[in-house]
Amino acid sequence: MTSERNYTATELLSVVAGRLLKDGQVVFAGVGVPLFAATLAQRTHAPSLTILFEGGTIGAFVEPGKLPPSTNEQRCTHRANMLLSATDVLLLLQRGYVDIGFMGGAQIDMYGNLNSSYIGDPDEPRTRLPGTGGGNDISSLANMIVATRHEKRRFVEKVDFITSPGFLDGGDTRRGSGLLAGGMYRVVTDLGIMGFDSHSKRMKILSLHPGVTAEEVQDNTGFELLVDDNVQVTDPPQESELNVLRELDPDRMYTA
Amino acid sequence: MPTVRSYDQLREDVRSRDRSLREKVVSLEEAAGLVNDGDGVGLGGSTLSRTPLAMIWQLIRSGRKDLKLYRSIASSESELLLAAGVSRYILTSWFSQGIIWGVSKVMRHYTENKLAVFEEWSHMGVGMRFRAGAMGVPYLPMRTMLGSNLTNRLEDIEESTCPFTDEKLLLVPALNPDVALIHVQRCDAFGNAQLDGLSFMDIDLAMAADKVILTTEQVVSNEQIRRRPDQTKIPFFTVDAVVEVPFGCAPHECYGVYEPFFDHLDWYAKQIKADPVEGARRYIDEFIHAPKDWNEYLSKLGTAEIVDAARRGRSIYDL
Structure with a gap:
């Protein structure tokens, strides 16, 4: 099955994440997969x-071949509706105007907590990572889609450091900490789509990509996954979806 | 010194500043004299955008020590400040050269070997600290960073209960830097600054700081400023020095004027990836210490790169 694929893992992540977005939503996106997913949604069903x-930036339309290197360069503002200060655009999240936030992370645990700060003991880290940026703010205030490669070293029992909160220790602990809005919505990987159990807040397989089994997903996960009673099979990326991505990134800077 | 100044002190510090409408155009060297060893320095712009690189370049040349850096998102300018021995402390939300170049080897070397402190706040946390500083209040409440481990490693932060709703809130302290370095597209000799495009946290930063050094692509007349006062974003009486430095963010970008010098940044990334200490040292010697002035530094970056960056920069105004 794998050998017949005509798309890369990044393209698969972008297509599947893009389909989770609904028309009319306000989406907070970073560069890479989040931007591809949101732009693809914009040019297809949303x-x-x-x-x-x-x-x-509010309301950007990225120009094909001119992808921004981060969310802070002038390329982000192409055909936008409005430019605000960085603090004010983040305050839109706090005010409640944003439906979906989008991010990755070096580690994620069963409650969707994300680490992008330290690998190992934070006092003596094996690797100091670049840090939260707006990740903590977005995941504290919006419903989150996480897009990442499915690897055992990323999907860990307990993250070394909670940079961006998911459901913390599960159950009502997120709300108890003072985070009254948002939370993890979906985790999209190259193997499947995961959601979170409505009571325990543990990660749960909702859909498997073509040719992938639940055992394979579990084998690549460092904690026990729940499996939905009605697991779906993901529709493979369509030619039309892949064409949009390849037009956006003709040099395959991000999608290779 | 306590994190937050008393209001009496804050008012006294403003009262003692010369706020008259006066010309304040100086050279890079003279402006560097306004920054003291040990100062807390707010850096304007974000990541690769409107980075006050010419002023940073001059502070490295002038041998400043122990600067505490504050920036929304830090990139290669902060790598250079660490590698040059100018700073051993940075407060920011994200620190690496840029996503496309991977995790910064310089940041890793200095932080993992405890040669420098990288104090991590959320992006909004940094923004609300500058804003509290700009507003003249000791703190602001916010609803992020709660529940995470970020707060465990920070001293100057307080969880609180709202007196009106009983909800949990996080209180973040005002950040009033000793000096702010901000690059703009244009300002007049008095320091009335107009900036185009994304403003990041720069307006709050200017209002919060005790001193502001503006570098500008162009010094324009006060008459020009008065034609479009709605475009003026930083008031002259917060500004202490104005330095005209064309391409003052190179190799980073200045909105509508030039985009990042991607080839140079790729080349720089290769130098420091091979060896974060020696690679950075060689870069600093060659590009910061060796040129006799900023124009010679620009010559080293190369005409082809400058023209290409400028062509791409202006393209933002073309639909």
């Missing part, structure tokens, strides 16, 4: 979706 960037 033309009235709005993209916000942490740098201060």
Whole structure:
């Protein structure tokens, strides 16, 4: 099955994540997969979706071949509706105007907590990572889609450090900590789509990509996954979806 | 010194500043004299955008020590400040050269070997600290960073209960830097600054700081400023020095004027990836210490790169 694929893992992540977005939503996106997913949604089933960037852009339309290197360069502002200060665009999240936030992370645990700060003991880290950026703010205030490669070293029993909160220790602990809005919505990987159990808040397989088994997903996960009673099979990326991505990134800077 | 100044002190510090409408155009060297060893320095812009690189370049040349850096998102300018021995402390939300170049080897070397402190706040946390500083209040409440481990490693932060709703809130302290370095597209000799495109946290930063050094692509007349006062984003009386430095963010970008010098940044990334200490040292010697002035530094970056960056920069205004 794998050998017949005509798409890369990044393209698969972008297509599957893009399909989770709904028309009319306001989406906070970073560069890479989040931007591809949101732009793809905009150009297919969700033309009235709005993209916000942490740098201060409301309503961007990225130009093919001119992908921004981060969310803070002028390329992010192409044909935008409005430019705000970075603080004010983040405050839109706090005010409640943003439906979906999008991010990755070096580690994720069964409650969707994300680490992008330290690998190992934070006092003596094996690796100091670049840090939260707006990740903590977005995951504290919006419903989150996480897009990442499915690897055992990423899907860990307990993250070394909670940079961006998921459901913390599960159950009502997120709300108990003072985070009254948002939370993990979906985790999209190259193997499947995961959601979270409504009571325990543990990660749960909702859909498997073509040719992938639940055992394979579990084998690549460092904690026990729940499996939905009605697991779906993901529709493979369509030619039309892949064409949009390849037009956006002709040099395959991100999608290779 | 306590994290937050008393209001009496804050008012006294403003009262003693010369706020008259006066010309304040100086050279990079003279402006560097306004920054003291040990100062807390707010850096304007974000990641690769409107980075006050010419002023940073001059502070490295002038041999400043022990600067505490504050920036929304830190990139290669902060790598250079660490590698040059100018700073051993940075407060930011994200620190690496940029996503496309992977995790910064310089950041890793200095932080993992405890040669420098990288104090991590959320992006909004940094923004609300500058804003509290700009507003003249000792703190602001916010609803992020709660529940995470970020707060465990920070001293100057307080969880609180709202007196009106009983909800949990996080209180973050005002950040009033000793000096702010901000690059703009244009300002007049008095320091009335107009900035185009994304403003990041720069307006709050200017209002919060005790001193502001503006570098600008162009010094324009006060008459020009008065034609479009709605475009003025930083008031002159917060500004202490103005330095005209064309391409003052190179190799980073300045909105509508030039995009990042990607080839140079790729080349720089290769130098420091091979050896974060020696690679950075050689880069600093060659590009910061060796040129006789900023124009010679620009010549080293190369005409082809400058023209290409400028062509791409202006393209933002073309639909």
